[in-house]
Amino acid sequence: MKKTVLLLYPKISSGPEENLYFPLSLLALSGPLMANGYKPVIIDSRVEENPAEKILELSDEAICLGITAMIGNQISDGLSVAKKVRGKCHELPIVWGGWGPTVLADMAVQNPMVDVVVRGQGEITFLEVLKHLATDRDLSGIDGISYRRGKHVFKKPDRAVADVNELPPLPYHLVPFDRYAVSHRLIALSPLHNCRQIDYITSRGCPFRCAYCSDFVVNKGKWYALEPERVISDLERFVAKFKVNAVHFHDNNFFSNPHRIEKICRGIIEKKLPIIWRAQVRADQLARFSDDYLAMLHQSGCRTLVVGMESGNPEILELINKKTRADDNVMSVRQAKKYGIALIANFMVGFPDEPQSNLPDTLNFIGRLFSLYREKFLPRLYFFFPIPGSPLYQTALGCGWQKIATFASWGREKEMMNYPRPWMSQERCSLIWKIVYAYGFYMQLKLLHARYGFLNRMLASVMIKSLCFRMKRGFFGFLWEIMLFRWLKVLQPAKATK
Ligand code: B12
Ligand code: SF4
Numbered sequence: 001m002k003k004t005v006l007l008l009y010p011k012i013s014s015g016p017e018e019n020l021y022f023p024l025s026l027l028a029l030s031g032p033l034m035a036n037g038y039k040p041v042i043i044d045s046r047v048e049e050n051p052a053e054k055i056l057e058l059s060d061e062a063i064c065l066g067i068t069a070m071i072g073n074q075i076s077d078g079l080s081v082a083k084k085v086r087g088k089c090h091e092l093p094i095v096w097g098g099w100g101p102t103v104l105a106d107m108a109v110q111n112p113m114v115d116v117v118v119r120g121q122g123e124i125t126f127l128e129v130l131k132h133l134a135t136d137r138d139l140s141g142i143d144g145i146s147y148r149r150g151k152h153v154f155k156k157p158d159r160a161v162a163d164v165n166e167l168p169p170l171p172y173h174l175v176p177f178d179r180y181a182v183s184h185r186l187i188a189l190s191p192l193h194n195c196r197q198i199d200y201i202t203s204r205g206c207p208f209r210c211a212y213c214s215d216f217v218v219n220k221g222k223w224y225a226l227e228p229e230r231v232i233s234d235l236e237r238f239v240a241k242f243k244v245n246a247v248h249f250h251d252n253n254f255f256s257n258p259h260r261i262e263k264i265c266r267g268i269i270e271k272k273l274p275i276i277w278r279a280q281v282r283a284d285q286l287a288r289f290s291d292d293y294l295a296m297l298h299q300s301g302c303r304t305l306v307v308g309m310e311s312g313n314p315e316i317l318e319l320i321n322k323k324t325r326a327d328d329n330v331m332s333v334r335q336a337k338k339y340g341i342a343l344i345a346n347f348m349v350g351f352p353d354e355p356q357s358n359l360p361d362t363l364n365f366i367g368r369l370f371s372l373y374r375e376k377f378l379p380r381l382y383f384f385f386p387i388p389g390s391p392l393y394q395t396a397l398g399c400g401w402q403k404i405a406t407f408a409s410w411g412r413e414k415e416m417m418n419y420p421r422p423w424m425s426q427e428r429c430s431l432i433w434k435i436v437y438a439y440g441f442y443m444q445l446k447l448l449h450a451r452y453g454f455l456n457r458m459l460a461s462v463m464i465k466s467l468c469f470r471m472k473r474g475f476f477g478f479l480w481e482i483m484l485f486r487w488l489k490v491l492q493p494a495k496a497t498k
């Protein structure tokens with residue numbers, strides 16, 4: 001019987017990939033596959049020159065091709081590889097999973113390049129799918145999937161989430177470790193310039209329900225985590241086997257249980273693991289950490305925290321159901337500063353029905369926070385885009401948003417960027433994009449500041465002030481800031497972008 005399972009990680013960006021993260025979703029699937037006698041082969045489009053060719057070479061021995069995708073370019077790239085494969089090898093079933101296909105499952109199964117969608121957590125469901133694809137091809141008894149048979153589409157009930165502690169550790173050795181371990185700019189502004197870094201996830205899901213987020217569709221409001229002992233033993237293994245000295249935790253809600261994190265940190269300290277790390281935290285949590293707790297985080301290697309601040313306006317925080325206060329955001333910055341922890345703060349603008357003043361208010365708020373912690377405060381600005389299954393998707397439809405009707409269209413990033421938002425004018429849209437770009441570039445400047453450090457900092461702070469001033473006055477002509485950003489980008493030494 002065939003045992004090979006081909007797994008494709010499509011390209012995240014249509015341009016050059018900035019950071020090469022480990023393909024965690026495929027590694028997570030691969031552990032249980034190996035434990036059950038299958039042979040997973042990960043083909044990463046970001047690393048492999050011709051992924052379709054590689055897949056075709058191995059297709060005779062394979063049960064299926066599995067493709068992971070987030071909304072955006074991964075859908076596009078995944079579909080294009082799938083087309084090339086299907087053109088030459090019609091028999092190979094194509095199974096999709098991940099955040100994109102999960103929230104777009106009904107649409108995805110209409111696409112001829114999608115035979116099955118595994119919705120939500122994939123490990124156990126995929127094993128069942130493989131068992132049946134390799135034998136009777138009858139998928140009708142499997143929960144958690146959507147699939148197509150001829151012209152008919154079937155949607156099976158959701159599956160209960162499995163305990164992550166029962167799942168085997170991620171088999172990082174399946175990918176060329178050294179290629180992925182070098183994205184050291186992610187531990188932002190850390191004293192270690194040459195981190196050997198691993199991506200890792202210790203919990204899945206989230207108990208909150210921010211109105212713009214699709215987590216609820218995927219994890220049903222649950223949060224489930226690895227026991228601290230398991231995390232510590234994984235970290236020990238990473239240090240001993242892969243010689244890593246930096247860990248990027250990708251949990252949506254790393255600090256949901258602060259006692260669990262305390263045990264993990266104490267373990268790192270006791271075992272003297274020589275690592276620094278980065279994770280996400282909510283503003284309301286960070287704002288309330290005691291000094292002892294913060295000191296312990298720092299001692300265990302915490303050097304960067306990421307906070308979804310989104311806004312400084314209470315009305316907007318209410319609209320997006322963030323369950324944090326503007327004061328929490330301010331306090332978070334002060335807390336991070338106490339221990340010199342870099343703080344990446346995400347903000348979002350362009351919500352349906354947001355008051356016109358939200359954009360200038362947000363920029364002013366960022367300016368205020370920025371002045372509290374100039375050295376290591378890194379604001380990132382995002383332009384809201386409605387994601388199916390999130391409450392604000394319904395609001396957007398109510399405001400006249402035209403549904404994106406096909407799975408393939410959800411992959412066309414450029415079209416999506418310019419997709420009309422009926423709640424604002426085209427001019428405002430393009431202005432927001434420019435400002436988003438400016439902030440993105442500011443972030444790069446900050447991270448790349450080694451050579452032009454002082455100059456960058458000075459210019460960036462002038463530019464942010466200038467942008468705030470524009471917003472206040474409603475004057476958007478001649479955006480010299482963007483030109484200067486572009487010019488500065490030219491100045492950056494290519495080597496420093498890692
Ligand atoms: C790391 C990360 C990134 C990295 C890339 C990761 C990488 N490996 O290269 C970067 C920074 C590039 C990124 C970009 C973006 N991201 Co992101 N990202 C994440 C993050 C933090 C971790 C993903 C991860 O590895 N999880 C761990 C693995 C084990 O879980 P998993 O991916 O869910 O996989 C499981 C199942 O989904 C399923 N599964 C997955 N794939 C497959 C495939 C098959 C065949 C099967 C059977 C099953 C299956 O089984 C797996 C095991 O259970 C998640 C949040 C999170 N904590 O999950 C957000 C998240 C996935 N990202 C999100 C978003 C919005 C984005 C962006 C659109 C942000 C932006 N505005 O630019 C872009 C998309 C870029 C693009 N064009 O595709 C959203 C998802 C939205 C959506 N519905 O698609 C998330 C959930 C964050 C959030 N809370 O909103 N992201
Ligand atoms: S944005 Fe973060 S905190 Fe809010 S629901 Fe999504 S994962 Fe949870």
